[in-house]
Amino acid sequence: MSAIEKTSDVPEPSVGSAPATVAFATRPTGVVRQLLKHPAAVISILVLLTTVVLAIVVPIISPFQYDIPTDLLLQKPSALHLLGTDDTGYDIGVRLAVGARLSLFVGIGVELIVVVVGTLVGLLAGYYGGWADTLLMRFTDMMFAFPDILLAILIMAVRGPGLANVFAALAVTGWPGLARLVRAQTLSLRDREFIEASRVVGASDASIIRRHILPNLLTVIVVASTLDIAGVIISEATLSFLGIGEQPPMPSWGLMISNAYESGYWRDNPQLVFYPAICLVLTVLAFNFLGDALRDVLDPRGNKSR
Numbered sequence: 001m002s003a004i005e006k007t008s009d010v011p012e013p014s015v016g017s018a019p020a021t022v023a024f025a026t027r028p029t030g031v032v033r034q035l036l037k038h039p040a041a042v043i044s045i046l047v048l049l050t051t052v053v054l055a056i057v058v059p060i061i062s063p064f065q066y067d068i069p070t071d072l073l074l075q076k077p078s079a080l081h082l083l084g085t086d087d088t089g090y091d092i093g094v095r096l097a098v099g100a101r102l103s104l105f106v107g108i109g110v111e112l113i114v115v116v117v118g119t120l121v122g123l124l125a126g127y128y129g130g131w132a133d134t135l136l137m138r139f140t141d142m143m144f145a146f147p148d149i150l151l152a153i154l155i156m157a158v159r160g161p162g163l164a165n166v167f168a169a170l171a172v173t174g175w176p177g178l179a180r181l182v183r184a185q186t187l188s189l190r191d192r193e194f195i196e197a198s199r200v201v202g203a204s205d206a207s208i209i210r211r212h213i214l215p216n217l218l219t220v221i222v223v224a225s226t227l228d229i230a231g232v233i234i235s236e237a238t239l240s241f242l243g244i245g246e247q248p249p250m251p252s253w254g255l256m257i258s259n260a261y262e263s264g265y266w267r268d269n270p271q272l273v274f275y276p277a278i279c280l281v282l283t284v285l286a287f288n289f290l291g292d293a294l295r296d297v298l299d300p301r302g303n304k305s306r
Contacts, residue, residue, distance in 0.1 A: 119182050
C-alpha cells in the first residue's frame with residue numbers, strides 16, 4: 001500500500017453543482033478503451049482471464065482428481081499427464097488449476113474484507129477528525145508496528161492452520177494501509193467548496209459521505225485494491241510454504257513448492273518447483289501491471305500529461 005501514489009487531484013465541481021465523480025464512474029467505456037490501448041494492461045488481463053478459465057475448466061474435464069493420487073510417481077509430461085505427476089502420484093496440472101482457484105479466491109476475498117474495513121476506518125477518521133481520528137489512527141499505527149507477514153504468522157500460530165484462519169490473518173494485517181490512504185484522501189476532500197455547499201443546504205453527514213466523498217475515493221480504492229491483491233496472494237503462498245496455511249490434500253502453489261523442497265525430488269524433477277512458481281509469478285505480475293495501468297488511466301494528472 002505504501003508504494004501507491006496518492007491521487008489528491010480529485011475533480012472539484014463548483015458550489016451547487018452535482019457531486020464530483022471519478023472518471024471510471026462516469027465513463028466506464030472510455031476507461032476500458034484506454035486500458036485496451038495499454039499493452040501491459042492487455043497482457044495482464046489475458047493472463048488473468050487464462051488463469052481463471054484454466055482454474056474452472058481443467059478440474060472439470062480432467063479424468064484425475066486433485067486429492068486422489070495415481071499409481072504413476074514422478075511421471076514426466078505425457079499425453080496422459082500433460083504436466084506430469086509429483087512424487088506422491090498427484091497430477092500436477094489439476095493441482096495447479098485448483099491452486100489457482102485457491103489463490104484467486106483468497107486474494108479477491110481477503111481484499112474485499114480489507115476494502116470494507118479500511119474504507120470505513122479511513123472515512124470515519126478523515127471526515128470527523130478529532131477524537132475519532134486520534135483513536136482510529138493510533139490503533140492503525142499500532143498495527144503498523146508489526147511487519148505484516150510476521151503478524152500473520154503469529155495469528156496463524158495462535159489460531160492454527162486452515163483457510164478460514166488464512167482469511168482472518170491476512171484481513172487483519174491488510175486493512176491499515178488502505179485506511180491510511182482513504183483517510184488522507186478524505187482529509188483533502190472534506191473542506192472543499194462542494195462539501196461546504198452540501199452542509200449549507202442541510203445535507204447529513206451520511207449523505208455527504210455517500211454522495212460526495214465516497215465516489216471521489218473510488219479511483220484510489222480500485223487502484224490500491226488491484227495492487228494489493230498481488231500482495232495477498234504472495235502472503236497466502238508464504239503461509240502455505242511454511243506449513244501454516246492451507247493443508248493437504250488441498251493444493252496451494254506455496255504448499256506445492258514446499259512439498260517439492262521437502263521431498264528433495266525437485267533436483268531431478270525441477271518441474272515440481274517450476275510450474276507452481278511460474279504460476280505464482282505470472283499471476284502476481286499480472287495484478288501489479290494491471291494496477292499500474294489502472295493508475296495511469298484513472299489518475300487525472302497522468303491523463304493530463306498525455
